[in-house]
Amino acid sequence: MAKNKTTEREADISEFINSFVDNEQKKTDSYELIKLMSKWSGCDPKMWGPTIIGFGSYHYKYASGHEGDAPLIAFSPRKAQFSLYVHSNTEKSKLLLENLGKCKISKACIYVKKLADIDISVLEKLSLETFAYLEEHNECSCRH
16 A cells, blocks of 8 residues: 655744745745634644645545545645645535635645635635534544
8 A cells, every 4th residue: 555645744834934935925825824724723733745734633544445644724835826725525615615716626625826815714614614524524633
């Protein structure tokens, strides 16, 4: 069975942001996301893999037998745009996404160029919906 590449690791988040992010607005937005996601999750930020900042964790197991741990919510300040990992496949999430703002959506994440492009209150609701979904469907180690 393949080993998961995205695992929680010890690393200085400020050092990561200051060395990886080359745009002052993106740095400011990164620190704002840390503040918001810490508040919403009740968890401290941790590095997951080399470029993802995650909050809390849960254990998943697929029908195939593959299992591992992942952050409850997370983001990565990628070069072109932020990758926001706050999406759950629920009807409520689908409705919320319609009001999020300027973004692109894939199966696993939401892409935004800057926080000013989206409605932060909708992002909070999406995060809360994700927590509810994960707590119902997985073993959560945070937010108990």
